[in-house]
Amino acid sequence: MNRRKMVVATAFVTSALALTACGGGSDPLDTSSGDSDTAASSDTIVVGSANFSENELLAEIYAGALEAKGVKVEKKLNIGSRETYVPALEDGSIDLLPEYSGNLLSYLDSDTEAVSSDDVYAALPAALPEGLSVLEQSTAEDKDAAVVTKETADKYSLTSIADLKDKDLVLGGPPEWKTRATGVPGFEKNYGVEFKSFKSLDAGGTLTINALKNGQVDVADVFTTDPNIAAEGWVILEDPKNQFAAQNVVPLINKDKASQTVTDALNAVSAALTTENLTDMMEEVVMDAKEPADVADEFLTENKLS
Structure with a gap:
């Protein structure tokens, strides 16, 4: 992205x-x-x-x-x-x-x-x-989106970013997400969500896609025009507080x-x-x-x- x-x-x-x-x-x-x-x-x-x-x-x-x-x-x-x-x-x-x-x-x-x-x-x-x-x-x-696999969504009953609170999950995204308002600080400020860890990957690219596919991360920054979302049946978490x-x-x-x-x-x-x-x-x-x-x-x- x-x-x-x-x-x-x-x-x-x-x-x-x-x-x-x-x-x-x-x-x-x-x-x-x-x-x-x-x-x-x-x-x-x-x-x-x-x-x-x-x-x-x-x-x-x-x-x-x-x-x-x-x-x-x-x-x-x-x-x-x-x-x-x-x-x-x-x-x-x-x-x-x-x-x-x-x-x-x-x-x-x-x-x-x-x-x-x-x-x-x-x-x-x-x-x-x-x-x-x-x-x-x-x-x-084309928006950033917090995306999870269907299996993760079902396991933790996830439909919204707010549902990530107290779930002890790993977030994956581009390096700049560690400090940007749309990344780690935004999840904490807007939703009170703290992740178990943040994995620095790439900007919605192959590293991120593969990390989500392989379970290396639980939540990933995937862009809404990415065809992998539909192909893999992944879930875009709703963003009611407009972090994005x-x-x-x-x-x-x-x-x-x-x-x-x-x-x-x-x-x-x-x-x-x-x-x-x-x-x-x-x-x-x-x-x-x-x-x-x-x-x-x-x-x-x-x-x-x-």
Whole structure:
């Protein structure tokens, strides 16, 4: 949402952009190696992505839509979490990245009380660092969710996150969940839930999916568009206190690069994206092992955006 990570080979990303699941390898934001010794020129949009497959897919869609309008594009995919890519946006290492409204707002303003799609989107501009802006958000939504197997749900009578209280279970999620308001601190603050332990995995990716399948964790952060939920018959626990706010897909961009051509192209993508077609695309990526770039091309063609 590594968040559902699959290792994706991208022909046009140089080896300097490689990032392993444990954080090794070359720095994906290093512009001192590769084909150019300087950062991208002012007329080039550098499209980044977080380190999970859905975000890579969305970045490929953004890049393809811009290229179709004649915009020069450079891609720096699989950068990492917000702790890495937000500063990269601020310093101009990247210009554009697909974001999720609620988690972005929570990252920028841990005290926010906005939870609905409209309220979250309305609160974002004031919370954003200077020089960054969001364009039109899509109706497509992919939320973090506390997910358990059907066996665990039946054993402990679990239907809501509140039911996890005093159950002595193991939680699995991305490393940042140890400190983020949507992770361990949020479960304790919102529901009084303390877990036996927290297992640091990845952002809804193969480590998390396999840990839940194999019983290494009892509760896992799995994203709501992940096809494994339906395929495995897993249970999404209800979140009556809105620990996880609305998570609409929205372009986060440097204001200096948001020309009318760029804005129009990205807003057209947002208008075409829905939760349903995003879920369908993720099934192709996760279950059918299709390359995100190929799935992105199909989406752009079907929606007359290329």
